[in-house]
Amino acid sequence: METNQLILRIPGPTPIPPSVQRAMQQPMIGHRDPETAELLASVQPGLQTIFGTVQHVSVVAGSGTSGLEAAVVNIVAPGEKVIVCVTGAFGERFVSICKSYQIETIVLEEQWGKAVDLNKLEVTLSEHPDCAAVFVTYCETSTSVLNPIAKISKLVHEKSDALVIVDGVSCIGGAELKMDEWQLDVVVTGSQKAFMLPGGLMFVASSEIARQKMKGNPRPRFYLDLLKYEKATREFSTPFTPATSLLYGLQEVIRLVEQESMEGVVNRHLQLRDMTRAALVSMNLELLAEDDFASPTVTAFSVPGIEGKLIRKQLTQRFGIRIAGGQGHQKETVLRIGHMGYCSTADILLVISALEVVLRDLGHAFPAGHGTVAAQNTLIGGHVHV
Numbered sequence: 001m002e003t004n005q006l007i008l009r010i011p012g013p014t015p016i017p018p019s020v021q022r023a024m025q026q027p028m029i030g031h032r033d034p035e036t037a038e039l040l041a042s043v044q045p046g047l048q049t050i051f052g053t054v055q056h057v058s059v060v061a062g063s064g065t066s067g068l069e070a071a072v073v074n075i076v077a078p079g080e081k082v083i084v085c086v087t088g089a090f091g092e093r094f095v096s097i098c099k100s101y102q103i104e105t106i107v108l109e110e111q112w113g114k115a116v117d118l119n120k121l122e123v124t125l126s127e128h129p130d131c132a133a134v135f136v137t138y139c140e141t142s143t144s145v146l147n148p149i150a151k152i153s154k155l156v157h158e159k160s161d162a163l164v165i166v167d168g169v170s171c172i173g174g175a176e177l178k179m180d181e182w183q184l185d186v187v188v189t190g191s192q193k194a195f196m197l198p199g200g201l202m203f204v205a206s207s208e209i210a211r212q213k214m215k216g217n218p219r220p221r222f223y224l225d226l227l228k229y230e231k232a233t234r235e236f237s238t239p240f241t242p243a244t245s246l247l248y249g250l251q252e253v254i255r256l257v258e259q260e261s262m263e264g265v266v267n268r269h270l271q272l273r274d275m276t277r278a279a280l281v282s283m284n285l286e287l288l289a290e291d292d293f294a295s296p297t298v299t300a301f302s303v304p305g306i307e308g309k310l311i312r313k314q315l316t317q318r319f320g321i322r323i324a325g326g327q328g329h330q331k332e333t334v335l336r337i338g339h340m341g342y343c344s345t346a347d348i349l350l351v352i353s354a355l356e357v358v359l360r361d362l363g364h365a366f367p368a369g370h371g372t373v374a375a376q377n378t379l380i381g382g383h384v385h386v
C-alpha cells in the first residue's frame with residue numbers, strides 16, 4: 001500500500017485537507033517582512049474563536065510537548081508545589097516534566113478510562129491549599145476520556161489560588177473550548193491533531209493572572225519564555241523564525257473552520273463520536289470511556305479475545321486503514337480510532353465497515369452488519385446527537 005493511499009484514523013497526526021496541503025506549498029517570505037506580519041494578523045481572530053478567548057494566542061515552532069514544558073517552566077517558580085491530575089499517558093507526561101525540574105508534584109491519579117474525580121480533587125486541594133497550579137489534560141488521548149475541565153477549573157478557583165493549566169493537544173479545534181468563561185489560565189495545543197496540520201506548531205494562550213505569575217517567576221527559560229511570544233504576538237511578530245509554511249497552512253485551516261463555523265465543527269465531532277461509539281457497542285466491543293466523559297476526537301475500545309495487533313495489521317494490509325493501539329500498559333489491549341480534524345461521517349462509515357470485515361474473519365462474534373447499521377442510525381434524519 002502506497003503511503004499516499006493510507007487512511008489515517010489514528011489520534012494524530014491526522015489527514016490534511018487538500019486545500020491546506022496546497023496552501024503550504026507557497027514560496028518562502030522573509031520572517032521580518034510585512035507579509036509575515038499580515039499572515040500572523042490574519043490567523044489571530046480565528047485562533048481566539050477556537051480557544052474561546054480575547055487573549056492573544058501565540059504560535060510557537062515546536063511540538064505539543066513544548067507547550068506542556070512551557071506551561072511548567074513559565075508558571076511554576078522554584079520551591080512551589082503543584083497538583084497534576086493523571087488520567088492516562090499524557091497526564092503522566094506532565095508529571096515527568098514537573099519531576100525533571102524537581103518540582104514537588106502531588107499526583108491525583110485515576111484508573112485509566114476514568115475522568116478526574118471532582119470529590120477527590122477537592123480533598124487534594126484541601127490537603128495542599130498552597131499549591132501553585134493544577135495541571136489537567138482536556139482530552140486524555142490514551143484513554144479517549146474528555147475531562148470536565150470547566151467543572152475542574154471552577155472547583156480549583158473556589159478552593160484555592162492555584163492556576164489551572166490545560167493540555168488540550170488532542171481536542172482543541174474539535175471540542176468546545178471557552179477559555180475565558182471557564183477561567184483557564186494557560187491552554188496549550190499542537191498542530192497535528194484536530195488542527196489538521198502537520199506536526200510542528202504549538203499554540204498557547206495565557207490569562208492575565210497567568211502572565212502576572214510568569215513575570216514574577218525567576219525560573220530560567222529562554223526559547224520557551226512565553227512572555228517573549230506574548231509580546232511578539234501583540235505586534236504580529238514572532239521572537240524567533242516562525243514555521244512559515246505551516247502558518248500558510250494554518251491560515252487555510254482557519255478559513256475552513258470559519259466556513260463551517262466553530263459550532264458546526266464541534267457538532268460534527270460530537271456526531272463522529274456518537275457514530276463510532278454506537279457502532280463499536282453494536283459489534284460487542286468494550287468502550288474504555290463512559291458516555292458522560294467520551295471524547296469527541298478519539299475513541300478507545302478493546303476486543304475481548306483477539307490481539308489488537310492482529311486487527312490493526314489486517315486493517316492496514318487489506319484496507320490501507322491505520323488505527324492506533326493503546327499506550328503504556330494498555331499497548332496490547334486497547335485500540336483507538338481517531339476522528340478529529342479532517343474527518344467526515346463517511347470516513348466513519350468506511351472504517352467501521354472495514355473493521356467489521358476484519359473482526360468477522362478473525363472470529364469475533366457479533367451480528368453481521370450491526371456496527372455499520374448502528375453508525376448509519378445516528379445519521380438517519382440528519383439529526384445531530386449532542
Ligand SMILES: *Cc1c(COP(=O)(O)O)cnc(C)c1O
Nearest residue numbers: 063064065090141167169170190
Ligand atoms: C499528542 C499529545 C501530546 C504531545 O504532543 P507532541 O506533539 O507529540 O509533543 C500531548 N498531550 C496530548 C493530550 C496529546 O494527545
